[in-house]
Amino acid sequence: MTFQNNETAESILVGLFVCIAVWIYWTAINIFIGVKRLDFHDDVSLHKVWQSRVSEMIGMVSLYLTGHLSLFFFALPASIIILGVDSFATLLQLNILSMDDDEVDEDEDA
Numbered sequence: 001m002t003f004q005n006n007e008t009a010e011s012i013l014v015g016l017f018v019c020i021a022v023w024i025y026w027t028a029i030n031i032f033i034g035v036k037r038l039d040f041h042d043d044v045s046l047h048k049v050w051q052s053r054v055s056e057m058i059g060m061v062s063l064y065l066t067g068h069l070s071l072f073f074f075a076l077p078a079s080i081i082i083l084g085v086d087s088f089a090t091l092l093q094l095n096i097l098s099m100d101d102d103e104v105d106e107d108e109d110a
Contacts, residue, residue, distance in 0.1 A: 010066055013059060017075045020056075024078035042093055049086050056082070 030036035060079055063072045091097040 014071055021075040021078040053086055
């Protein structure tokens with residue numbers, strides 16, 4: 001699968017990944033500085049989440065294969081962040097991990 005003969009599809013792919021990467025970086029910065037809060041929604045379908053991740057991976061491979069290496073390496077950390085967040089959310093939704101609001105008291109550990 002190549003986009004070498006279709007410059008319009010290639011331009012759309014490049015524009016899409018620039019927007020996604022900038023949006024993810026902007027959101028991550030806002031979460032880190034405390035302006036935005038990250039919430040977990042357990043009503044999201046895992047099929048849709050992982051379909052979008054696979055589509056993103058295919059897009060990343062297409063960027064690499066069409067020679068857009070600078071954009072590939074610009075968007076790669078954003079893809080890794082999204083993959084980590086979705087993996088964590090999947091583990092929470094499958095009850096492999098749990099989020100408790102209870103804080104561990106240091107006196108009980110001693």
